Amino acid sequence: MNKLIGIDLGGTTIKFAILTEYGDIQQKWSITTDISNDGKNIVPNIIDSINHHLKLYGLTAEDFIGIGMGSPGTIDREHGTVKGAYNLNLASLQPVKEKIEAGTKIPFFIDNDANVAALGERWKGAGEGASDVVFITLGTGVGGGIIADGHLIHGKVGAAGEIGHLNVNPEGYTCTCGNQGCLETVASATGIVHLARDFSEEFSGESQLKWLIDDGQEVTAKTIFDSAKAGDSLARLVVDKFCYYLGLGCSQIANILNPETIVIGGGVSAAGDILLQGVLKYFSKFAFPQVRNSTKLKIAQLGNDAGVIGAASLIKIQ
Numbered sequence: 450m451n452k453l454i455g456i457d458l459g460g461t462t463i464k465f466a467i468l469t470e471y472g473d474i475q476q477k478w479s480i481t482t483d484i485s486n487d488g489k490n491i492v493p494n495i496i497d498s499i500n501h502h503l504k505l506y507g508l509t510a511e512d513f514i515g516i517g518m519g520s521p522g523t524i525d526r527e528h529g530t531v532k533g534a535y536n537l538n539l540a541s542l543q544p545v546k547e548k549i550e551a552g553t554k555i556p557f558f559i560d561n562d563a564n565v566a567a568l569g570e571r572w573k574g575a576g577e578g579a580s581d582v583v584f585i586t587l588g589t590g591v592g593g594g595i596i597a598d599g600h601l602i603h604g605k606v607g608a609a610g611e612i613g614h615l616n617v618n619p620e621g622y623t624c625t626c627g628n629q630g631c632l633e634t635v636a637s638a639t640g641i642v643h644l645a646r647d648f649s650e651e652f653s654g655e656s657q658l659k660w661l662i663d664d665g666q667e668v669t670a671k672t673i674f675d676s677a678k679a680g681d682s683l684a685r686l687v688v689d690k691f692c693y694y695l696g697l698g699c700s701q702i703a704n705i706l707n708p709e710t711i712v713i714g715g716g717v718s719a720a721g722d723i724l725l726q727g728v729l730k731y732f733s734k735f736a737f738p739q740v741r742n743s744t745k746l747k748i749a750q751l752g753n754d755a756g757v758i759g760a761a762s763l764i765k766i767q
């Protein structure tokens with residue numbers, strides 16, 4: 450009885466892993482998220498998949514300390530419920546813990562997906578086990594998780610660490626939350642494309658990126674970062690602005706929390722060094738001196754595994 454199961458519940462796939470108690474992945478697999486029937490198939494599918502794989506590997510419930518899961522939506526950690534996970538079609542309250550414990554006979558723990566990814570990077574990735582780590586995930590939107598003094602910060606209603614809604618430009622683009630200028634309106638995969646389109650209109654120099662935009666071709670965050678790496682002058686301006694906003698956001702977070710590390714993850718972080726160096730430039734400009742000299746910025750290391758590893762760590766920290 451020393452193994453862990455980590456589950457990363459996402460809008461398109463559900464990732465599973467069996468891990469040692471030290472967080473090393475022994476087996477992993479995934480299934481498609483079935484969001485039909487108001488998402489009501491999701492929990493039964495998770496139970497079936499776990500039971501099927503335990504049988505496949507010759508394991509039983511007694512081999513496991515617990516199951517941990519990261520989920521979108523509003524999580525009640527104590528009761529193990531999820532609601533408002535709209536990308537799963539789960540609008541109504543789901544008693545996830547009760548059902549999964551009944552279906553697998555293994556204790557179950559749950560937290561928000563960004564918090565869980567933060568725990569994963571802190572345990573086995575760029576956070577290197579530090580007691581103060583902030584994780585920022587740059588995807589379609591911007592999410593975050595804050596670990597301070599060794600504990601995840603949840604806040605009054607679980608809304609702590611909503612780094613994507615940090616205001617970096619009060620006159621900026623309108624956000625899905627209704628405000629203007631939230632970090633995720635500019636420092637996300639969709640935000641950088643928005644910036645590129647706006648900059649392109651004003652730009653009169655030579656630029657392959659401008660040509661692509663004017664020609665109506667699909668432009669993604671990857672196109673923009675790749676163009677900047679290749680020296681495209683418009684792309685460099687756009688990336689610099691993106692890094693300005695992210696660096697400003699990181700400096701504000703760090704001025705409050707002075708974490709050992711701010712880990713930047715999510716799909717956009719694949720841009721790598723050009724992103725990190727750009728953010729560092731503005732972070733250094735805006736951070737308070739003692740913070741600037743002690744808080745490190747790093748790119749995430751675990752990629753897609755951060756969710757399952759962090760989810761498994763929920764079991765250990767209970």
Ligand code: ZN
Binds near residue numbers: 624626631
């Ligand atoms: Zn917002």
